[in-house]
Structure formats: structure tokens, C-alpha cells
Amino acid sequence: MxxxxxxxxxxxxxxxxxxxxxxxxxxxxxxxxxxxxxxxxxxxxxxxxxxWNSKDELFLAIVRSKLKGYRSTRDGRMAKAANLEETMNVIWDFLATIVEDKNWSSILLEFTVYSASNEGLRQHMNQSVYRLSNEVFADMVREHVETDYPPEKIGALNTALFEGYLIHAALGTEILSFEDVRENAIAMALKNGTKQG
Missing domain, CATH: 1.10.10.60 (Homeodomain-like)
Structure with missing residues (x-):
């Protein structure tokens, strides 16, 4: 029963x-x-x-669930990545799945902006379980960085470029495509994180 x-x-x-x-x-x-x-x-x-106690709590539960699903696919591929370029491609393939889910990427962007003015929500959204995390991306690339360039910067740049792309896409600014952003993010990571870069 x-x-x-x-x-x-x-x-x-x-x-x-x-x-x-x-x-x-x-x-x-x-x-x-x-x-x-x-x-x-x-x-x-x-x-x-x-x-749930509120619509905000419901949304946080949705974020956890959605990102968990996206991450499970990514994590299996991440274990097989042999170098920084492969790792960056896995990361950007993962980010592409978020972009392809058009409703979800715009909902996530709206809620992120909404949570910025609420201290409690902002603290939740800064936890890696609820958002794309600089630290998580840094940990993914760490073992493949061959230079003294901080992996945290690569992680932060990935997050900033992706979230910036979402803002441009939401506003209808079509100057940069997702592929443009992806290509430049990977090139920047390789330039800074590999000896041949």
C-alpha cells in the first residue's frame, strides 16, 4: 500500500x-x-x-532534474576523453543539448535573472547542482591542462561564453551562432591550456 x-x-x-x-x-x-x-x-x-512550498522550489527541483539528465549523458563520454580538445568537445556537446531544448534554455535564463535579485535563490543557483558551474568545468579540464593556466579560468570562460550566448539568442541577436561560440571557446582553451596552443 x-x-x-x-x-x-x-x-x-x-x-x-x-x-x-x-x-x-x-x-x-x-x-x-x-x-x-x-x-x-x-x-x-x-x-x-x-x-513544494513555492513556485521557486518547484523550479529548483526542475533544474536539478533537467541538469541531472543532461549530465548523465555527458559524464559517460567525459571518462573517455583523452586530452583537452576531446574534453572541451564533450563539454560543448553537453551545452548544445541545452540549447537544442529551446524552451528550457530560455526558461533557465529567465529564472537565473529572476534569482539574481533574491539572496536565497541566488545562493541556490550558485550551487553546481543548479547551474553550469565554473568549478565543475574546471574539474573536467584540470587533468588535461598542460600549462600553468588556471583550469578555473577555462571553466569560468566556458560558463560566461555559454550564458552570454543564451542572452544573445534570447534577445534575437543572431550575429554569433552557437557554433561560433563553441569554436572560439575550444580554441581559447587549447591556446591557453596546451603547450602547442
Missing amino acids: AKRQQEKSLQTMNELMASAVHLFGSQGFAQTSVAEITDHAGYAKGSFYRH
């Missing part, structure tokens, strides 16, 4: 999260209410509040 109840609770959570992603993607995070999320999923508001 308890197992069946847990399965039903998990199903409710998943359906509410899917409803939220759909609505956040179609009308934006700020414009979407808890009532709209529950109505769209076919649940009462009480079902929402059994799982």
Missing part, C-alpha cells in the same frame, strides 16, 4: 513538473501561477503544496 502511494505521489510530482515546464516555456516563469500549473496538470493546489 505504501509503495503504491509513493508511486502515485511521484507521478503527481512528475505531472506537475511537466505542466510547469510547458507553461514556463509558453508564457514565462514570472507570468505562470501555481493555480495555472495545477489546473493544467489536472490537480488541486493542495497537491502542489504537498511537494
